[in-house]
Amino acid sequence: MDDKKVLIKGNYAIAQASINAGCQCYFGYPITPQTEIGEYLSAEMPKLGRGYVSAESELAAINMVVGAASTGAKVMTSSSSCAVALMQETLSYACSDELPVVLVNVMRAGPGLGYVYPAQGDYNQAVYGGGNGDYKIIVLAPSTVQECIDYTYRAFYLARKYRNPVILLADGLLGQMMEPASFGKNPYPEVDVSSWALSGAKGRDGKAIYSCARDEKAHIQKIKDLFKKFEVITENETSYEEFETDDAEIILTAFGSMTRNIKASIKVLREKGIKAGGFRPITLSPFPAKRIYELASQGKNFAVVEMNMGQMWKDVKFAVEGQSYVSLINRPCGEWLSVEEIVSSVENILRTKEGEYASCI
Amino acid sequence: MQAVFSVPKSMKENFKYTFCPGCDHGIAIRLVAELIDELNLRENTICSTCVGCSVFLYDFLNIDCVEAPHGRACASATGVKRANPDKFVFTYQGDGDFASIGFAESMHTAIRGENISAICINNTTFGMTGGQLGPTTLMGQVTTTSPFGRNKEYYGYPIKIAEQVALCDGTAFSARVALDTIPHINQAKLALKKAFEVQLNGLGFGFVEILSSCPTNWHMTPHDAHEWVKNEMIPVFPLGVFKDLMEK
Numbered sequence: 119m120d121d122k123k124v125l126i127k128g129n130y131a132i133a134q135a136s137i138n139a140g141c142q143c144y145f146g147y148p149i150t151p152q153t154e155i156g157e158y159l160s161a162e163m164p165k166l167g168r169g170y171v172s173a174e175s176e177l178a179a180i181n182m183v184v185g186a187a188s189t190g191a192k193v194m195t196s197s198s199s200c201a202v203a204l205m206q207e208t209l210s211y212a213c214s215d216e217l218p219v220v221l222v223n224v225m226r227a228g229p230g231l232g233y234v235y236p237a238q239g240d241y242n243q244a245v246y247g248g249g250n251g252d253y254k255i256i257v258l259a260p261s262t263v264q265e266c267i268d269y270t271y272r273a274f275y276l277a278r279k280y281r282n283p284v285i286l287l288a289d290g291l292l293g294q295m296m297e298p299a300s301f302g303k304n305p306y307p308e309v310d311v312s313s314w315a316l317s318g319a320k321g322r323d324g325k326a327i328y329s330c331a332r333d334e335k336a337h338i339q340k341i342k343d344l345f346k347k348f349e350v351i352t353e354n355e356t357s358y359e360e361f362e363t364d365d366a367e368i369i370l371t372a373f374g375s376m377t378r379n380i381k382a383s384i385k386v387l388r389e390k391g392i393k394a395g396g397f398r399p400i401t402l403s404p405f406p407a408k409r410i411y412e413l414a415s416q417g418k419n420f421a422v423v424e425m426n427m428g429q430m431w432k433d434v435k436f437a438v439e440g441q442s443y444v445s446l447i448n449r450p451c452g453e454w455l456s457v458e459e460i461v462s463s464v465e466n467i468l469r470t471k472e473g474e475y476a477s478c479i
Numbered sequence: 480m481q482a483v484f485s486v487p488k489s490m491k492e493n494f495k496y497t498f499c500p501g502c503d504h505g506i507a508i509r510l511v512a513e514l515i516d517e518l519n520l521r522e523n524t525i526c527s528t529c530v531g532c533s534v535f536l537y538d539f540l541n542i543d544c545v546e547a548p549h550g551r552a553c554a555s556a557t558g559v560k561r562a563n564p565d566k567f568v569f570t571y572q573g574d575g576d577f578a579s580i581g582f583a584e585s586m587h588t589a590i591r592g593e594n595i596s597a598i599c600i601n602n603t604t605f606g607m608t609g610g611q612l613g614p615t616t617l618m619g620q621v622t623t624t625s626p627f628g629r630n631k632e633y634y635g636y637p638i639k640i641a642e643q644v645a646l647c648d649g650t651a652f653s654a655r656v657a658l659d660t661i662p663h664i665n666q667a668k669l670a671l672k673k674a675f676e677v678q679l680n681g682l683g684f685g686f687v688e689i690l691s692s693c694p695t696n697w698h699m700t701p702h703d704a705h706e707w708v709k710n711e712m713i714p715v716f717p718l719g720v721f722k723d724l725m726e727k
Contacts, residue, residue, distance in 0.1 A: 143562050169561035173554070174587035181551035181584070185527060185558025188545035193562065211548050316543040316559075318566055320522040324491075326537035328528070328546035 123300045128263045128292040129154035131299055132196070132222055135270035137162055139304050141220075142191045143169030145182035147201065150234040151290035152224035155196040180205035180212075180221070187217040188327050190315025192274055196222035198290075199240050200231055203248060209283055210249025213344065214329035218277035218311075222270075222286045224293035227451035236290035237451035238374060241429035244285045245403045252341055254348045256284040256355070257402040261377035263297035269400075275306035280351055281314070287402065289425075291375045291454060352404035359398045362388070363413060366395025368464060371410075371434055372423045373399055376455065380423055383460040394464065402430070407437035414441040421445040421467055423460055487512035489521045491541045501701025503658040503691035504532060507600060508539050510668045511571065514675055515542065524567045527556035529581075531573035532606045550581025553588035556595045567678065569596040574688075575605045578640045579614040585644075592649025592683035596674045599640060599686070602693040603712065610696030614638045617715055622696075637715065641688040645721035651683035654720040657690040657713060659705040666718070673725060682724045690716055 126134075133155045136144070144163060146156040156172070163170040169186070173179035179195045186193040197205065202223045212219045223244060227237035244257045256276050258269040266288060273284040316325060331337035359377070361384055363369055370380040377398045387394035397413065397420070399406050414420070419442045422431040428446045435444045447463040449455055486492075489512040498504045515521050521542055528536045530549035537544040547555035552570035560568045570577075577585050577599040585597065604622055605611040611624040615637045619628040629637070645653035652674050656667035667689060674685030690712050692704035699707060 143558065145558065145561075171557060171561060171591070174583055177551070178554040178557075178584050178587065181547060181554035182558035182561070184551075185545060185547070185555035185560075186562035187558070188555075189525065189559055189562050189566075191562035193558070207548055208551070211546075215546070316525050316545060318523045318525060319541070319543045324537070324540060324542040324544065326528075326544040326546070328537065328544070330534060330546060 121300045121302050123298040125296050125298055126263060127154060127294065127296050128266045128288060129224065129294070130158050131263050131266045132270050132286065132288070133158035133162070134301060135267040136194050136220070136274070137166065138301055139271050139274040140192045141168070141194050141274065143186045143193045145171045145173050145179040145193070145195050146197065147173050147176050147179050149198045149201045151226055151293045152196050152198050152222065154293070155222065176201040176204040180208040183219050184208055184212050184215070184217055187212070187219050188215070188316050190311035192278070194220040194222065196224065198224050199226045199228050202240065202243065206248035207250070209247060209255065210251055210253055211329050212283045213253035213255065214251070215327050216281035217283065217327070218281055219283040220273045220277050220286070221283065222288065225287065225289040232451070234290060235452050236375070236425065236454065238289060238376065238425040239429070239451060240287065241373070241402065241424070241426060244287045245405070253344065255403060256280070256282055256351060257287050258284065259287045259374040259400065259402050260292060261374055261398070262299070263292065263295065264299040266292060267299055267301055271304045271306055275309070276355060278309035278311060280347060282347070282351070287374065289375050348404065355401060356404045356406050357400040358406040358409060359400060361396030363395035363397065363418070365393050366418055367393045368419045368421055368468065369395045369397050369413060370423055370460070370464070371397045371420050371430070373402055373430055376423055376425060379455060379457055379460060382457045383464070386457060386461050387464055392464065392468065405433055405437070407433070410434060410437035411439060411441070414438040417442060419443040419445070421447055421464055423447045423455060425449055425451060425454065487516045489515040489541055490539055494539050497535055497538065498532065499695040501692060501694040501704060503689070504600065506658045506664060507598070507689050507691065508536065510664070510671055511598065512540060514668065514672055518675060518679070520567045523565070524569070525559050525563065527552045527559060527568070527570045529570065529572040529576040531576050533571050533573050533576065533600060536571050550576050550579070551584055552576060553581065553593070553595070553597060554584040556597070557588055557593050560593060560595050567675070569598065569675070571598045572600070573606065574599055574601040574603070574615045574640065575613045578638050582614070586647065589644050589647040589650045589684040589686065592651070594678050594681055594683060596678045596685040598671065598674070599688045600691045601640065601688050601716065602691045604693055604696050606693050606696055610693070615640070617711060639716060641686065641721050644684070644686045647684070649683050650686060650722050651677035651724040652685040653722045654686070655688045655690065655716055655718050657708055657718055659690070659692065659708040663718070670720065673723065677725060680725070
């Protein structure tokens, strides 16, 4: 693979990037709109002598991932929304066990079985998790096929660097869309896992990786240590993008694919004389709350644009701490919010000037 | 002086025995440790442990272990093995873990012919939570959730695990053994050795179901519990080898 641009579908891009990142095993179960990831890897992994299992369920798949990860292997599964829900228990285990799990969620519409059209309804599921207990996952949200590649590389690196599960949170739009992108070279260094990975106790005592906690004090300390680790992750890895925020009065805020539409909307709004800017968290967890607070302290208002009922909206409000207004422009799922819809919603928000304004289209 | 009996090298030194008095887990774990010693596997083994009384395996065995969520030991072991085909990989599970909550994972691991070994302790009850009805509870057996005894109207029938596993094309060895008498313990060790050897020979899934007493939850003395294994369990769960590719 080189810098040459290829026209490629998001799902295939993620699959090939995982191979380039050195993924040794893939375990998965089909679900639209991400099935092409497993299809692609079922053809490529055997050629490379790497592992591929068509798991009997997502439950089995994520536990195969955990087993392989416990030996320090680079390993991945991919799934979508309602099926990622099935994996939540094991993600809680993987965080407690500090295992480098890479999970790709190509979101579809929920709740329940929902449907296969795109949505962003798994923000809460990814960022806050559906598993038990206190734990945190690193969540990366790509907005282009190129970022699907770049963030897949980053996901494998961060998972091993911090011994923490990483979710690549894409959506059906990205998974199914073809765009020019280049694979380049995986830019991240190898991480030494020999100090903790299970390898068969050669010349040493046995090691056990487990979350079972019988000593209360040690248990409390362990959870504190996990959160201390996430503070380091927050310090080192929080990333975001800003568009024309310097003079902006209102900052359109979005994640994932919706970033594309806020960028286009800013251009239209600026042509209409409205000083609009844009903000886009790349890491949904750790969330760039500090930067949002700074922008709010400059008197800038926010309008969160997302394909759900306001899941990231509340995090932006929390980060703003009441310094300015945080409006919501949203639709729960289905047809992506168009530039026209976003622009007219922003105009409405600015006309009303009545503070909280939620606009569900 | 010649040492004729000692703790296996694969057991931890000075471990604290945490099982109930008379529980057969101690015998089963010792057999596993003896075999790991005899087959010289300690430095090349990764075990996937489960949830239930068997969860504390890593307190006793001085080998690498990864804990799987309840029921997922065979899936976890699949991941370990696929990433490390040269390692010896086994699971140590209870019947609730293997045949109730984890039945899908267990059977599909056997169906795929995953090259691992699995051990299932069958004591007819969920032991760790205090003796509830499980997948192997006998007809008529009283438990804390079958206070009038197991009947088919409310609970259906117990599962015959080793026979079910033997039906899978990917299974290389499946047997049921017991630990109630010395001859049975010796047979159990031979069966476990076969379940290990089929993996070492790359033949597929090796499985042993071990009928095991649970005096605490059966409300019996250890002696009476072994009598109950003989008189009540073995007639329903016959001992024997149900599949053995090594014999072909």
